[in-house]
Amino acid sequence: MPFFLALFPILIILLLMVGLRWGAARAGGAGYLSALLLAVLYFGADTRLLAYAHTKALLLSLDVLLIIWAAFLLYRVADEAGAIRTIGLALPHLTADRGMQALIIGWVFASFLQGVGGFGVPVAVIAPLLVGLGFAPLQAVVIPSIGHGWAVTFGSLGSSFQALMASSGLPGEVLAPDSALFLGIAAILVGLLVAHAAGGRQAVVRLIAPVFILALGMGLTQYLVAGAKLWNIASFCGGMLGLLIGIPLARRFKGEAEEREALALRAVAIALSGYVILIAITLAVQLVPGIKNFLGQVVIRVEFPELASASGYITPAGPGRNIPIFRHPGAILTYSSTLAYFIYKRAGLYRPKAANRIIKGTVEKVMSSSVSIASMVAMAVIMEHAGMIEILAQGLASSMGRAFPLVAPWIGALGAFMTGSNTNSNVVFGALQVRTAELLNYQAALILAGQTAGASLASVMAPTKIVVGASTAGMAGKEGDVMRQLLAYTGLLVLLISVLTMGSVLLDNNNLWW
């Protein structure tokens, strides 16, 4: 009985989003209210516990939202200047080979876009481009959908990974290597599946070499950058390197030449400058001690006392999430957005009143997701403090036992599918996965790598993303066809993560559980 009551808020979100097709903001509100009611009426949460839990939730929400807001601001600054379109239009110049076009645009460029923007942007931008190049609308939606999945966790300038750190309470340097490794390995399969979606088995065989070269380049870059504590630009750097490797590779697969307008290299360079600034500022803040210390002087830090529910669950005393306000990834993104704005403005890329449109567009776009993050984070923190997460973890540990590592990525995938995002999935399930791993004596970082990699790859299946992608490729009303194709591809990818998680846990424990 306690297990099902503890599970109820999560089931409510699942039912409302998948069954009744509610948006994340609505379902998050319902999940929050049900968690609050159950915490008070059944799990013995008093006013003191609830009050402190809400303040902790506020800090966690801000930690994630600062990045989401600033990441979308940077995307709007570039998009308003036409930079995204310029880069997208330059890519077909590289090759007329359809398989290679699918790899470069639908996989590499999609990963780059996920690195800098996210929020469904890769599919929305790329699907119409592929249709314009002669791909069938279904292919045009499916290719970028699969293509960007591996880059979601470290994409959107690290917001999903920030959520994983915030919800699990583990530092990034512990979590990043395993998560980046799983996603890097998945990138190989992603490339092969993109080739398959573009041209079937023949394309897979023909393009196996470029797939491996690109996957190795992008995956390794993401791994190294994330390992160097630069997780907010890890996926972005992977995508950027993919574009750099992709140019000479594409020339080897030229295909039949088509007549195109001459490529304006200066325009492409200006378009990319906004993102070069981001790399420069991030590196400066992280690697130059003087700058790092100067910007890290102001920190929002709140100490919380030990909290106990009436049913006896104790949360130890300790600080909440620390937010170094001027060194936070959100702040770095804001500095980059401001500089990028002035560069684009100086290059004459903005129409009058561009700044107003950028700010208005950003605020309008992020408000709904801000509401859903605030609700879901509060729900997760209340559940954690009332002991509901502990009960769920104990139930999962006893029922799944040693097979839990196989299941962990599917929990993440389910969370991403039902909430529409890797970030939300990490918020809802991060603490549960850590606690279950602890009960089973598994390394939490491996289980969380499975959680976030599963969520990353399955987030492309979220109904909201599919609706956006289908509408931009003229597939509105045929979302079911897209979902059917994606289901097979995504299922394979999450299965791979499942096997990787189990294998890593076995290697880590150095024993065979069967």
Add this chain to the structure above:
Amino acid sequence: MTVNAFKWFKKNAFKVHSVAFLLMIIPSAFLYFAAERGASGLVWVLLGLVIAGNILAILVR
């Protein structure tokens, strides 16, 4: 009447979401101080505001 209210919420989704978000965020900061002072009445009032924010979010179809 109810249908009209839902239509209004849908039409003004951005404004309603903005109010809902502020109701979720601002009282959460003050809840810390209310708990530190042991003011349980004030905690309920502030929690009521957060709950109202979540109810508003649910009303936007």
